[in-house]
Amino acid sequence: MARVVFRDARIYLIQWLTKIRHTLNQRQSFNTDKEHLRKIVRGMFWLMLLIISAKVAHSLWRYFSFSAEYTAVSPSANKPPRADAKTFDKNDVQLISQQNWFGKYQPVATPVKQPEPVPVAETRLNVVLRGIAFGARPGAVIEEGGKQQVYLQGETLGSHNAVIEEINRDHVMLRYQGKIERLSLAEEERSTVAVTNKKAVSDEAKQAVAEPAASAPVEIPTAVRQALAKDPQKIFNYIQLTPVRKEGIVGYAVKPGADRSLFDASGFKEGDIAIALNQQDFTDPRAMIALMRQLP
Template sequence: MKPSELSAGLKSSPLLARVIANNGEIQRHVSKILAGILIAMTGWTLGQVVWLTQPAKNEIVAWQAPAIVGGQSNNKQGLSLAGLQAMNLFGVYNENKAKPVVTAPVVQDAPKTRLNLVLVGAVASSNPSASLAVIANRGQQATYGLGEEIEGTRAKLKAVLVDRVIIDNEGRDETVMLEGLEYKKLGDSTSHAPASSTIAKNNPPDTDEQLAQIRQEITADPQKIFQYVRLSQVKKDEQVIGYRVSPGKNPQLFQSVGLQDGDIAVQLNGNDLTDPAAMGKIFNSISELTELNLTVERDGQQHDIYIQF
């Protein structure tokens, strides 16, 4: 087919004729579509450029403990604490059982101490906790019970006898004689009593028997105590200041408890003897007495005397 014939054929086609007639409108629509596509692509490109210029943010993800399913414990090996326990991070507890304390016997014939101590008074009793000693050291006087450390020294009071006390001076038993008495040994017949014993054992056998008889008499009739320890009222400026004590018909009890002739009793079983009515109260209740706690003044110092019967 010749070109002239093809051109004539196209021009005679109704569709082609319509397209040619609307050619301008079609071009406008196509231009709008292409422009929209171009704008969209340009916007997307600009958006990518903007995001690329922003700094990256580090996001922190919260840690979560892995879930433990109880039903799976039988199939998986659990955490063993045996090694951790074997390390004994907090130490090992050892139960220390108290060992019985063995009290060393008192050496009653102990040598005289070289310490500069003065035994002012001694109160011995069948009750160890009631045994007392008044000891002065470098002008400082104090009352001590068994086991107490003497102030200014490392020595402790170990036993109280009638005319002396035994002290434990760093493991060595030593004797402190009552003020005014010369040191002498008690003799081989003396019983070696333990630290918790009283002075009753340091007397000769005859004296012990006499004391036992006296105590039996007083136990049967407490009023008889005043036959062995006599009290005489003492006044000063018409005021009662106490009662002077003196030995009675048998001085054994008087001496054994540490009393001295001329001591002034100011208290008896908690009753103030400077009160004129106090002695009447004591006599009314004397039948009920089983012991006497006597406070006496001697050379300006007070001493506690304990008499048990």
């Protein structure tokens, strides 16, 4: 019996000691956790204190640094509205309305019908236009009373009080008794006229020449050709040429020589003024030399 009691007492003692040790372990663990919690709370406290101090310092700095400027420029909340506030708004609206947001309106102009030019009547003067020469200053060969004369633009005809108003390729405009009249190239001259374009060698070089001569080269009689082949200077036995000058050479007055064969073959009439022959422009001083080379 005593042995059983002793065994139970020993078991009870072991259990009691185990409980005491377990309790001590729990207290030690609780103390450790409590110490850690205390450190965390202390750190959070100092962090919050640092943040609050920084905010207070920043607010004080802004207050002392910018209070004067804010007071000077900030309008008062109780300030009455400006008297011209309504006018200013109207000006803004007007300024906006003046902006061409979608493009400026362009009214379509109604085309004005130009009056048709009045046809110029042909002159009734007893004159004939035989030829037209274009150069630095255009000239017209006009026959009056059977005699040919070269006229420049702005000059007055010898037999009539008519002024050369304008010189064109196939007609001349005359101002006679306050009216503009047209003098067209004679039909016999119009059928044989040829226009030769030239390259300009200077600002005053000619651009074109209207020739009162056959568009095809003149057929020189065989006897004349053979004679000129031997002696080109004999051309003056067939045709006599006299330069017609008016601010430079404008042509050559032609007359028949002792032998009229070449004169008649060329289609000239006595007293005519030759402007060109065989596509050689006589207003060019070099044309006569070129013509002499073509004769043989």
